[in-house]
Structures are given as C-alpha cells and as structure tokens.
Amino acid sequence: MQQIVDFILELDRLKGITRKTKPIGLERYENSAEHSWQIALLAASMVQYAAAPVDVDRVVKMLLLHDIGEIETGDTIFYAEEGWPERKAAERACVTRIFTLLGEPQRSMFLELWQEFESNTTPEAHFANAADRAMPVLLNLANNGQSWRENGITYERVVRSVSGPIQNGCPALWE
C-alpha cells in the first residue's frame, strides 16, 4: 500500500504541468491532469462514434495515463515539429520510473496502456488519440482560438496536424 501512496503522490505533479490552452472563461492555463480527466469523459461520451468498435474502459484508462510522461518533460504543443523522438524517449523513461513504483499487475498494465496510446495502432488507441487531439480544438473554437493565436498556429496548420488523427479514430467528430 505504501508503494501506491508513493505513486499517487508522484502523480500529483501532473497538476503542475501546464498546457497551452486555457479553460473557458479562466485566465490560467489548463494542466495535464484536468485535461486527462476531460478527454476520458469525452471518449466515454462518444464511444458509439468510434471508427471501429472499441473497449471504452481500455480507452478511458489509456487517456487517464497518457500524459504522465510529461511530469518530467513538460507539455509540448502538438504543432511543434522538432525533437519528438528525444521527447518521447524522455517520456518513456519517466513513465517507466513512475509505473515501477507500483507492483503487478498495475505496473505492466499501465505501461502497456501508455505504450498502446503512443504506438497508435489499435482501434482503442486511434479513438483515444482522436479524443486527445480534438479537445484543444473544441476549446479553441469556444475560446476565440486562444492557444492558436498565442502560438501563431494557422488554420491550415491546425487542419493538417489534427485532421488525420481525428478522422482516423472518430470520423463523425471531424465532420
């Protein structure tokens, strides 16, 4: 049980990892913990629109875990186009360290879910990635394009970067 307490207190750090998007109506930036909560519920809400049948409980867990690697790397805007291999290696080292605080079966299960999201080859990962990519778009659309404006991201770049993952996992959402 002490291992689990160490693990959950380590996860607390994700509340301090800020993203580029602001919650609607708030002046602060959102953090990766509350973002993970929101997209887990987005996925649970739209599961019938997944491109292929998915195990929604697996998707939810994947989304709750998918950003934990940022505890040591911070968040990088999805439109960044350089340094991804180095960043992903650092995130993998981070989740391996943190998940290893837990015993089995959670340690292996959480690592597997994290890797599945990153590899993005299963229907569950496609759908989870669609939810993750769509949420900042939905917030920007409701927020006068706040993070796009602040970071100089053009409409064409948004479409180029997110249309593939969203269409791949949840075509109805893209429409």
Add this chain to the structure above:
Amino acid sequence: MQQIVDFILELDRLKGITRKTKPIGLERYENSAEHSWQIALLAASMVQYAAAPVDVDRVVKMLLLHDIGEIETGDTIFYAEEGWPERKAAERACVTRIFTLLGEPQRSMFLELWQEFESNTTPEAHFANAADRAMPVLLNLANNGQSWRENGITYERVVRSVSGPIQNGCPALWE
C-alpha cells in the same frame, strides 16, 4: 455529436471549481477536475485492496463523474456538517441537467453511476468513496496538514469523518 460537444464544454467548468486542498508544492488550490482524475487512478492502482471484489472500470467512471454536480454548487469541505440535504438536491439537479445534454445510453448510464456513488451501497461505491475520502488525507499528510490547518479541522475530526468510509471500502488503505 453537437450534443456531446455541448456536454464536454459544460464539463469544462469543473476546472474552475476549487477545493480546499493544494497540490503538493503549488500555491494554488486544486480543482475538482484534476482531483477526479487523481482518484480514478488511485482506485485503479489499489483495486486488489478493495473490501470486496469490484468492477474497477465502473469505479473509475463513477469517480470521473462524481463531482460534476459541483459545477453549480461549488465544493464543500467534507467536514462541513450542515446543509447536506439541500446541497445534494442541488447537485442532483445539476447533473440531471448536464447529463441530459447527452443522448442514450450515456445519459442514463452517467446518472446511474452518479447516483450509485451518492447512495454508497454497492461494493463499487464503497471503494470509490474510500478513494475520494482518502486522497485529501494523503495530500494533507504530504503537505503538513495544509487544508486541515487552514480550516481548523482537528485530528479527531479527520479520523471521525473519514475512517468509516475508508475502512468500509478499502481497509488496507486505512491501516
């Protein structure tokens, strides 16, 4: 799909509902969205310690949804001892309104999960309530009793208020 977008943007407001506890090392108070994320992962991490066998995926969804009623009522510290019936009625009205933004089956499923957490009679609800009660205790223990000190909550009152729910859902965590 537009209904789902309306729903998820409405949920965004939970990021603005602050609790009494601060994340470790941060000066701000935590919000109910990131709290929900954290306790969902706490439950997933300690499921083998549940007082009775539970469907962990049901527990995770229950915890992701359990605070949504606060969108209209705000958070009240668990040690508050007055006004609970009025507060719970207001929360119920809030989740009914918000979940009704969704179509079926999510509308009924989410309402049922929210009600199950509140009624606290199933093994899943016992375990979910244990995680919810335990998390601020764990943060306070790591945080020099920050929210207890700020709100004048004594050791005896903490024990009296949380020991029952935690022991009921997850005795090993209480030990």
